[in-house]
Amino acid sequence: MDQSTRFTYGNLAAFFIPLGFSASLTSLTHIIINGTLSRGENAAFIIACYAVAFALFGIIERPIIVFRQTCSTLVKDRAGFKKLNIFMLVVISVIAAFSLLLAYSSLGDWVYITFFNANENMVATISDTFKVIFLVIIFSGIRGIYQGIIISQLETKWLSVMVVIRLFLMFLAAYLFVAFDYVTSMAGAMIFLIGMMVECAISVWKGQGLLNRHYPSSGPGLSMKEISQFYTPLVFYFVIQTLLIPIIYMFLSLSDDIEVSIASFALAYSITQMLLSFFMYAHQLVLQLYEKNKRKVIRFFAFVSLLPSLLLVVLCYTPAGAWFMGSVMGADAELSRTTLYVMQFFIFKTLVFPWVDFMNGFLMLKRLTKRMLMAQVMNILAAVVCLTLLIYTVPQWNGTNGAIAVSIGELVGLLAVIYIVRKATVVLGGETGLKKEA
Numbered sequence: 001m002d003q004s005t006r007f008t009y010g011n012l013a014a015f016f017i018p019l020g021f022s023a024s025l026t027s028l029t030h031i032i033i034n035g036t037l038s039r040g041e042n043a044a045f046i047i048a049c050y051a052v053a054f055a056l057f058g059i060i061e062r063p064i065i066v067f068r069q070t071c072s073t074l075v076k077d078r079a080g081f082k083k084l085n086i087f088m089l090v091v092i093s094v095i096a097a098f099s100l101l102l103a104y105s106s107l108g109d110w111v112y113i114t115f116f117n118a119n120e121n122m123v124a125t126i127s128d129t130f131k132v133i134f135l136v137i138i139f140s141g142i143r144g145i146y147q148g149i150i151i152s153q154l155e156t157k158w159l160s161v162m163v164v165i166r167l168f169l170m171f172l173a174a175y176l177f178v179a180f181d182y183v184t185s186m187a188g189a190m191i192f193l194i195g196m197m198v199e200c201a202i203s204v205w206k207g208q209g210l211l212n213r214h215y216p217s218s219g220p221g222l223s224m225k226e227i228s229q230f231y232t233p234l235v236f237y238f239v240i241q242t243l244l245i246p247i248i249y250m251f252l253s254l255s256d257d258i259e260v261s262i263a264s265f266a267l268a269y270s271i272t273q274m275l276l277s278f279f280m281y282a283h284q285l286v287l288q289l290y291e292k293n294k295r296k297v298i299r300f301f302a303f304v305s306l307l308p309s310l311l312l313v314v315l316c317y318t319p320a321g322a323w324f325m326g327s328v329m330g331a332d333a334e335l336s337r338t339t340l341y342v343m344q345f346f347i348f349k350t351l352v353f354p355w356v357d358f359m360n361g362f363l364m365l366k367r368l369t370k371r372m373l374m375a376q377v378m379n380i381l382a383a384v385v386c387l388t389l390l391i392y393t394v395p396q397w398n399g400t401n402g403a404i405a406v407s408i409g410e411l412v413g414l415l416a417v418i419y420i421v422r423k424a425t426v427v428l429g430g431e432t433g434l435k436k437e438a
Helices: 009-026 028-037 043-060 068-072 076-104 106-116 121-132 135-152 157-179 185-214 226-253 257-280 282-289 294-304 309-318 319-328 334-345 347-366 369-393 399-427
Strands: none
Touching: 009 028, 009 157, 009 185, 009 257, 009 282, 009 294, 009 369, 028 157, 028 185, 043 076, 043 106, 043 121, 043 135, 043 185, 068 076, 068 135, 068 282, 068 347, 076 106, 076 121, 076 135, 076 226, 076 319, 106 121, 106 347, 121 135, 121 185, 135 157, 135 185, 135 282, 157 185, 226 257, 226 369, 226 399, 257 309, 257 334, 257 347, 257 399, 282 294, 282 347, 294 347, 309 319, 309 334, 309 347, 319 334, 334 399, 347 399, 369 399
């Protein structure tokens, strides 16, 4: 029996579904935390302080989260893994030093007030919260590098297992904080830290076992230059990606109805991202399985990539949407109606985004992450140009303008990455097999 016959759609599902499931479950982390903080005596103040600390954390964590992709792509032996660990240690040390400066100097106070519009009463609480939440970064990096090993060995079910355990212990910690009447912004950070420490511990245990069993002690070698050339563009890719939504909000503030415009876009975007979170690991299908059977991987992904669009269609065009907006999201009738209308224009994004990440897998596979960055820049530029035209010609469309701009930007990004991959395929002599199979 040849490899093509042995390699089944079941193999693909067993690899990809746990990845998507773990990514989707992770989004529950912040529901648990916010649900806990909302039970505090001064809930609005507590949540606002935690939100500022978490927003700052989200920015400085960006260089850490890409170690998962870096490890799963580059590491082929234990010597290479040690090199990547040293590289990661340098990155974490720099970020930790900067975080400590923010936490224990007046620079942090200035950042909270200047960039996050915090008032004087919030500064001390935000600072205390950030002192806890920045520790998550260390465990996030260690977790990511070992999860790269777990993914490379196709043991993705463990990612789902560890997220379930993480959420259970976070829920238990949240229950205890509420029971002992210790509901503060710092408590939210501690719940987050507990969850990350647990997931990190399981990742190290499982990842180290796989590393010892399946990776040779030495190999062709992995240099710091190779790591840097792959890693650095990927960091900038994710940093640039975070810029789009703040830019969208800035433009939407010029709409006819600012509050409805921003609120409907924010809700529609959060629901869309929740559905698309299942596909944040689409690139791993290419990195780990594409060479085993190109045709089956593409057919499998062509089918599963339609699922978020179908779910969004159900929400937008059936009574389920109104029920979901009212009962689950807690929106009133008017906001529900406008949000569902804006969501119709995100259907196109849900069709396109999974393929953007899938195609990025080819660029990661061939270590062409600089070109991923080019496609992302084109995505942002197209969205900004489109939004500028819409806001100044049809400002009465409100949040719809944001959804149209984001979707068009995503399409331009997909066309750009397809062009880059095809060009790279020709230059590399058709090694990816994409031209033939696609």
